Amino acid sequence: MIARLQAWGRSYTNRGRYTPVGIVFHWVMAGLILFQIGWGFWTDWMMPGGDKVHAYQIHSAAGLPILLLAMGRIVWRMLIDDPYNDADTQGLQTKIAHGTAFLFYVTFFTLPLSGWIMWSSIAAPGPLYLGGIIPWPQIPLGEMPxxxxxxxxxxxxxxxxxxxxxxxxxxxxxxxxxxxxxxxxxxxxxxxxxxEIPDWEDDRATRRHKRQAPDLPKESEAG
Ligand code: HEM
Ligand code: HEM
The missing domain is CATH 1.20.5 (Single alpha-helices involved in coiled-coils or other helix-helix interfaces)
Incomplete structure (x- = not known):
């Protein structure tokens, strides 16, 4: 099973591409994180009151999935290697890119975990829900001095x-x-x-997508 998955992964990475799974992880998490940054600052700016608490509830509901997605993404990266492409031949630039990716992964954990801790200490503003639906426990900090x-x-x-x-x-x-x-x-x-957008010039794409003949006028209509 794992060997077949890895072979499937290689069918993308050998062509310098991330797998569809890797692409979904990347863009879903990028979107969630950008949303969280905007929403977090907006919420911080709001006047104290019920709306602000509700806004923080949305913030926590959207932020907690990042923790689970990050774990899934790490497992995925351990199974399927990243592609090796043009940008991997750039020496120091490549090292900086890898360092950046590593720091991104660190924040995928520090942000939801620190948010979860803040939410669990001293008068939590309400229960937590993963994605706004699935109940999520508080960290039991209440028993501490x-x-x-x-x-x-x-x-x-x-x-x-x-x-x-x-x-x-x-x-x-x-x-x-x-x-x-x-x-x-x-x-x-x-x-x-x-x-991946199918390319008409690419043989592999034409096998899946039937080429359409252009709508040419019939000889009798052409005059
Ligand atoms: C919050 C925003 C973003 C985060 C947290 C993020 C995070 C990451 C991470 C961790 C990787 C390493 C590959 C992996 O583990 O899957 C990566 C790769 C990549 N990201 Fe982003 N990304 C973000 C936004 C963007 C944007 C806006 C673009 C394009 C303009 C972009 C383009 C890329 C590309 C091209 C790669 C592949 C790099 C390589 O293989 O060396 N990312 N990103
Ligand atoms: C990747 C995920 C997350 C991002 C990018 C993020 C981002 C932010 C931002 C931009 C702020 C406003 C900071 C300020 O102006 O002081 C904020 C505040 C806050 N966030 Fe998050 N957050 C994330 C996850 C979470 C989670 C999962 C929770 C709760 C379970 C949470 C709880 C809080 C709380 C309680 C505050 C208020 C902190 C304060 O007023 O000092 N965050 N967050």
Missing amino acids: LERQFVILDLAEDVHIGSIVLLLLLIPAHAGAALKHHFWDRHDVLRGMLP
């Missing part, structure tokens, strides 16, 4: 904000580098992270 809970809350808040600052530095650099590789260097790396 109050001073220790404050220390943990402070620390979790620092980790949350620190991770956000890190993301705000990494995301523009990462997206900028991807666009530079695509438009400036004409490398294949961004194409490998986008869904």
